[in-house]
Amino acid sequence: MGVTIYDVAKKANVSMATVSRVINGNTNVKPTTRQKVIDAINELGFRPNAVARGLASRKTTSVGVIIPDISNLFFAELARGIEDIASMYKYHIILSSSDQQKTKELDLLDNMLEKQVDGVIFMGSSVTDEHIEAFDRANVPVILAATVDESQSLPSVNIDYYQAMKEAVESISDDTTSGIGFVTSPLNAKINDMKKQGYIDALKERSLPFNEESIFDGDDSYNSGIEAANQFLSLSQPPKAIIASSDEMALGVIHGAQDNGVKIPEELNVIGFDNTRLANMVRPTLTSVLQPMYDIGAVSMRLLTKLLQGEDIEQEQITLPHRIVERDSTK
Amino acid sequence: MGVTIYDVAKKANVSMATVSRVINGNTNVKPTTRQKVIDAINELGFRPNAVARGLASRKTTSVGVIIPDISNLFFAELARGIEDIASMYKYHIILSSSDQQKTKELDLLDNMLEKQVDGVIFMGSSVTDEHIEAFDRANVPVILAATVDESQSLPSVNIDYYQAMKEAVESISDDTTSGIGFVTSPLNAKINDMKKQGYIDALKERSLPFNEESIFDGDDSYNSGIEAANQFLSLSQPPKAIIASSDEMALGVIHGAQDNGVKIPEELNVIGFDNTRLANMVRPTLTSVLQPMYDIGAVSMRLLTKLLQGEDIEQEQITLPHRIVERDSTK
DNA sequence: GTGAAAGCGCTAACAG
């Protein structure tokens, strides 16, 4: 560029300190002086250099966001939540996808810290001791969004996955004979484990059958939902309901079942997870466990701003409400 | 933090200049010295400060990305392409959603420039003179991704929207009596105009009827697709085919038609645009115009790295290939 | 092959 705070100072016949004050909205400047400076800024087309400011102030007003995959609907929605609040508080987002690979996650964190981000929002499948160590060394606040850490030592924003899943199972109408299938995935391993536990406990409470065949390990894709349906329907005693840990897999289940001539919901109930826009884009429409992705992102970022600005925090581990949105794929 | 290049220098008994050389892989350092420095770096847990480096070198290795809406499947995919190439070349991404509002776009650009980004990738609905001016003042390269600018003065990456749409119309089987409907949206106005022109020209060539009723102005949402279907089917002479400018709207069209008891593709052909994952998640599966979103992002970023590193550019306005992926919603 | 020194553009005491 070229034009600096110093050029502005000269043009306005003041010191650079005064220019700095004007730029930063410091009130201790006489209105006339302020105006002189503002005029000079406009005439010169001066644009403050945030890098220099960052070096001097040790604050960059940018936060790092480590996300598994930005092209995934679920995370993209979450990212939007983060972003909206960030821009509301004048922060910038440095965004990187990790594909949930630990080395990549750790590398990204390091790179972001080199860039002197003021804080980090982390989304990942599991939080290992190595992660915790790295977060500690970071010296800036790190928030977990839609990510659980068993040690509970980090600020985080989640829903109660265990309970949500349990309710999903309970929402299925009574019929004590046949079982309920569950389609899981390795993505977000920790969270899916919690869902699985909720699923198992709920079955137990209802004295419904459970065995290894009750669970299908998908990969979070539509196609693995189709495979799951085929698998379940080929059992000697097919389940009367299938719950998938993502909407996309649930859509696959619906279509897979329909391709087998199974009527939904009459012969098979299907429940998805996340209540993404997809839930409305299928016939029958999909009953799904609403997980407020956007809000998780927004609340995470808000929490981070509080941490950054030294505001009081009542609660560092936040649990947002979930709810089952009933549509036509059940009952 | 605390530990600086200076601490490392002291510990290794060299000058900070030498440490700097080691960090930057400068070859003019004696191997033994280099090793001493590296040891010191590790012992101290030194992490270079990219902000200071940015100030001194006037390069930040970060690029700004202005995107309409990161939670939109189409753009999210594009963003992933940008990101993958960026990280391959050690650049960071500063990402912000503009909602295609001009003021926001311009503001974001300004903010990013203050942060001294080395370049910008811009996605937006239309490129006005004001945009061009702002891009000029930027003093860093700006690339348009999936965004057309009539003046053709900026580097850009797109497909041939006009031609793609024309081919979509041509792909519909002959039947000279009834017309073909088009569902458009204000999003990406410029691009949709080109599609519209391709649509109109193709109709003309096939001597198919065209009037105002042939076009439905949607809003890019699933629901507006449903409305479009209702609207078209209520015409005295309903079209025998409907093309939507996005897959999500096309899905709406399919379901809207099916809800009216219309059989697809027997009674109505439907074609979407973008060939997103959605195209496989409907019954019947959706024929769609493949637009390589990921590639558009990747190629844009690659182009930017070339510009940034002074590599030779053969072509600044890149047109990527498109293609119609036929599925069960047509013929 | 290595060191000294001068900035990069701005913030932040500290005076006055």
Added chain:
DNA sequence: CTGTTAGCGCTTTCAC
């Protein structure tokens, strides 16, 4: 209310 003066941590000539 305003100016002076140090840095922030690193890169980059220019010497030696």
